[in-house]
Amino acid sequence: MANPEVKGDDYQVQYEPASSTVYFKGDITLGSPKEYVPIVKLLDQAANADPDTLTLNVKELAFLNSSGISMLSKFVLGMKKKKGTQLVVLGGKKVPWQGKSLKNLERLLPGLKLVVE
Amino acid sequence: MSQIFGEFIEEFPLEHESLELSFTSSSRPIEERWRNNRLSAYFVANYFSTFLPIDENPDRREDRIEATRNTVSYVGNELLENAMKSNEENNHNKVKFGIHFLEEFEKVTAVIFTENSITTQKAREFQAFIRELLDADPNELYVQQIEKTAESEDSEASGLGLLTAINDYSAKLGWKFEIAPSNPQIVIVTTMAQVVV
Numbered sequence: 001m002a003n004p005e006v007k008g009d010d011y012q013v014q015y016e017p018a019s020s021t022v023y024f025k026g027d028i029t030l031g032s033p034k035e036y037v038p039i040v041k042l043l044d045q046a047a048n049a050d051p052d053t054l055t056l057n058v059k060e061l062a063f064l065n066s067s068g069i070s071m072l073s074k075f076v077l078g079m080k081k082k083k084g085t086q087l088v089v090l091g092g093k094k095v096p097w098q099g100k101s102l103k104n105l106e107r108l109l110p111g112l113k114l115v116v117e
Numbered sequence: 118m119s120q121i122f123g124e125f126i127e128e129f130p131l132e133h134e135s136l137e138l139s140f141t142s143s144s145r146p147i148e149e150r151w152r153n154n155r156l157s158a159y160f161v162a163n164y165f166s167t168f169l170p171i172d173e174n175p176d177r178r179e180d181r182i183e184a185t186r187n188t189v190s191y192v193g194n195e196l197l198e199n200a201m202k203s204n205e206e207n208n209h210n211k212v213k214f215g216i217h218f219l220e221e222f223e224k225v226t227a228v229i230f231t232e233n234s235i236t237t238q239k240a241r242e243f244q245a246f247i248r249e250l251l252d253a254d255p256n257e258l259y260v261q262q263i264e265k266t267a268e269s270e271d272s273e274a275s276g277l278g279l280l281t282a283i284n285d286y287s288a289k290l291g292w293k294f295e296i297a298p299s300n301p302q303i304v305i306v307t308t309m310a311q312v313v314v
Contacts, residue, residue: 009152029194031151031202033273063155066195066278073263096187100285107260 004045006038011061013039020051027063036071043075047082054085058102059092069101077108091116118296122247125291125309126228129217134168136161137215142206154197155190161216162189165227168218169314185227185314188286189216192310193229195278200231203239205303210234230309240294240304246276247292255283288312 005014011026022043030036046054056072058064064072079087089105091098093116106112121127129135138157143150166185172178193214200212210233217228235243250258259280266273282288288310297303 027155029151029155029198031148031198063190063194065155065191065198066281067198067273069281070263070266070273070277074267077263077267096184097191097285101281104259104281104284107256108263 004042006042013042015042015046017046017049019055020046020049020053021055021057022046024056024058024061024064026061028061028068029063029065030067033067033071036067040071040075047075047079047085050082051085053088054079055088055090057090058098059090059095061098062095064097064101069104073105073108076105076112079109079112086111086113088113088115093117120244120294121291122244122294123251123291124289124311125293125307126217126311127293129228130219133220134218135215136164137213140201140212140214142204142209142211147201150201154201155194157214158190158193158197159186161193161214161229162186165189165216165218169225170220170223181314188312188314189227189229192227192282192286192288192312195282196229196231196308196310199278200233200308203235203243204233205235205239210297210303225314227312227314228309229312230307232305232307234297234303234305237302237304240306243306244294250276250279250283250290255280259284282310282312286312 003014003016005012011028014023016023076087079085087109089102089112091102093099098116102114102116106114163186166182169181169185172181197214204210204212213232215230219226219228262275262277279290283290291309293307295305297305
């Protein structure tokens, strides 16, 4: 069965249950929290599987607007309740916004493992 | 009469590079035009990066261009999204979006701006938020705004675009509010973000 995913013209978010990883790719600049709901649902699906480690791989996410940062921030904050899951956010140094903005997520969830490589 | 908040440049040097785009309201819904915000931000960012001073080291130049494109496109997209969302479209008020290139010795500053129209009521609410933003510790305000909206799927942390511009891109923000000459119920707001690139 194909992995669950949310796709738009310029982006793709895919959940791979076998590795407990959610991959974000492309440019995500949706206009409202309502439009982000399908992505939130996909993230919740991944979190509700209660894996030991859940990885959000954003290395190929070239652009994320502040509504997207808000969505991601809220999800990360919600992971405080999931004590049994280690959340890992995997970013890339080549994408300048990630070096600047991903560190904010650590402030919301001190146990978060942020890897920007 | 106009009101200024934050760090706002009213007079630019006579000879400097700048670019301004103008959007008229359209019969098509804002959702269908949404992608244009990012495309316009990319366009302005690419345009701007061609004026960066030549660096003898090609790798360093490439890195600087990439970092500049990222900064200008992120901050530009946020300003334009805000302007499009809040624009009072009933009177066919235009939204303007652009950039000024300022160079002083080795320091290059991108001055990104938007202009749009809002009601006097919205202007008062926006000014109250601006005062909060200018008085607060922006890092703490970011966490507070996320926590405030955490339980609700439909709401988003307000002002997050401006907060991330300040926190993550060290942007200096400024605003000008003026009553529209054609209608005293409408306020023209110019938002300006200065980022050193």
